[in-house]
Amino acid sequence: MNATPAPPPLPAPPAGRWTVPGRGRVIAGCCVLTALAMSLNRWIPNGPAAGNLGSLVQTFLPWTGLLVLPLLVGALLRRSRTALIAALLPALTWTGLHGPALLTDRGTGGPAELTVVTHNVDDANPDPAGAARAVVASGAQLIALEELTWPATRTYERELAATHPYHVVEGTVGLWSTFPLRDAEAVPIMPWTRALRATADTPRGPVRVYVAHLASVRLRPGGFVTERRNAAARNLDAALRADPAGAAGRTLLLGDLNGTTADAALAPLMSRFRSAQGEAGVGLGFSWPARFPVARIDQILVRGLTPVSARTLPPTASDHLPVVASLRF
Template sequence: MAQAETGQGDAGRRDGGAGTWRSGIRRAIRVGSRLGPWKRGLVLAALALLLGLLMLWHAQIPNQILNLGSLVETFLPWFGLFIPVSLIGALWRRSASAVVALLLPVTVWLHLFGGLLGDKSHADHELRVASHNVGADNPDPVGTARDLAAYGADVLALQELTEQTRGTYERELAKAYPYHTVRGTVGVWSKLPLSDTQPIDIQMDYGPLAETIPVDVKTGYTRALRTTVATDHGPLAVYVAHLGSVRVNPRAGFWTDSRDRGAQALGEAVAAEQNERVVLLGDLNGSMDDRAFAGLTSQLRSVQVVAGDGFGFSWPAGFPVVRIDQILVRGVEPEGSWVLPATSSDHLPVAAGISW
C-alpha cells in the first residue's frame, strides 16, 4: 500500500514539473510580447550589424587563418542573400531595431555591387574578344569549337587545351581564324595577324603532386602567353592565362598558393609591358574582389565592372556562382561584356567589345 502511494506521489511531482515548465514558457512569451518594438529582436539586430561590418571590412579579414579573407571575398556578393532572410526574421519578430540595423548591410552591399545590377553595355565596339576554358574533359570539343566560331569574336583565347584536342580546335577554327598560336595548354585564334608570341612563366605550384611530375612535363606545361595583335589602330598586347586551381579542405582551408603565385607573376609581366594597350583573357580561378589579384586590378580594368550586365558568373556552367573567367583591359575602352551560352565545358565562355 505504501508503494502505491509513493508511485502516485512521483507521478504527481512529474506532472507538476511539466506544468511548471509549460507555465514558464507561456510567461516568457507574454513578457516577450510586451516588449516594445525597439527591444524585440536584439539578436537579429546584432547579426545584421555583423553582416554589414563583415562586408564593409572584408579586406581586414586575415588570410593567415585558413585563407579566410580570400574565401569570403570570392563569394562576397552572395552574402547579400542574408539580407532578405534577416528582414523576414525582423518582420516576424516585429522588431524595429532589427529592421533599422539592416540598413547597414543593405547600404554596404549596394555600394559594393549595386553598380553591377544594370546593363552598362553599348552596341558599338571596334573589336570583340572572347575567352573560354574549353575543359580538358570536354566530351564534345568539335561542338564547342563550332559554337565559338559561330559567335564571331575577332580574337578568341582558349585555355585547358590538351594534346588530344588541340588538333580538333585548330581544324574546326581554321576557316574563321586564319591566325593562331598555341603555347602549352593556352592559345589565341585571331582574324588579325599575330606576332611576337612568348610564353609567360606563372610559377606553377603542383602542391603534394610536385614530386611525382617529371621535370620535362613541368617545364613544358605552359599555362600563359603573350602575343601581339595587329589592329587598324596599332598593336594590341594580348595576354592569355590559366592560373592554378584552388582547393577547399579542412586542414588547409582555402588553398590558393599556386593561383596567387601565378597572379603575382602575371601582374609583374603586365607591369613590364611596353604597349599601352593591353587585354588579358583567361581562367584566373578567382574573383576580382579577391585581394590576391590586387597586382592586376591596380593596372587593368574589369570589363564586367565597367561595361557588363549583371555579375557575369561563369563557373560552374550548370549553376554559375562565381566569375573566375576574366577579361581585363588597359588603354582601350570597354563597350560591353557578355557571358555566352554554355558549351560542353564546365565553364561558360565570356566576351567583351572594346573600342579605341
C-alpha cells in the same frame, strides 16, 4: 499575524506591441556585422594563417545577400523594431555594392571595334568542335582558350582555321586571331606552361594579348587554399612589369584567373587593368560552374581600350561559360 497580500499581476502588453526592452539585440548585432563584412571585406584577415578567409568572402561576395532574408525573418519573429531597422543595413549595403550591376545597363553604347572572347574549354570536354563553333558565333576577332589538351587542340585548329587563320598554342593555352600575330611566346608563371603572350596587328594598331590560366583554388577543412594561384598571379604580374610592349600600349589579359576582381590577393595584378564586365557588363557575369554559376573567375581585362559591352555566352560542354566583350580603341 496577518500575511501581506500579494501585489496584483502586471497587465499583459497589448497584442502586436514591439517595444520589449532588449529584444532582438543579437539579431541586430548580426545585421551590423554582416553589413560591415560586406562593406569592409578588404579588411577581413587573409593569408594561410587565417585560412585565406578574405579571399573566400571576396570570391563569393555577391552571395552575402542571401544572409539578408534570414536576418529579416528573425527580426520579424522577435517583433523587434531595433532588429528590423538593423536588417536594413546589410540590405542597403548589398544593394549599393551589387545593385548597379543588376538594375542598370552599364554598356557605353556606340560601335565596337574589337570583340574578344575567352573560354576555359575543359580538358574533359566531350565536344570540342561544339565549343569551337560557339566561340566563333560570338563574332570575336580574338579567341583565347584555356585547358587545352593535345587531341582537342587539333580539333580547335581544324574548326577555327577558316575564320581565325592566325593562332599560337603554348602548353594548355591558345590564342586564335583574325589578325596576324607576332612575338608569341610562353610566359613562365607555373612549373608547366599555362600562359602566353603575343601581339595582334589590328588595323588600328598593335594590341598586346596575354592568355593565362592561373592555378586552381580549393576549399578544404583548413580553409580556402589559394597559395599556388597567388604565386602564379605574382609571376604573371612580374612578367607584365618586365614587358615593354605591354607597358607602353594597348593590352588585354584574357583567361581563367581562378579568382574574381574583388579578391584582394590578386589586387596587384588586377590594378593594372580595368574589367570589361565591371565597366560594361550585363548582370554579375558569373561564369563558373556552367550549370549553376556562382562566381566570375573568367576574366577579360583591358588597358588602353574602352569596354562597350560584356556578357557570358550560352553553355558549351565545358564546366565554364564563355565570356565575351566588345571594345573600342
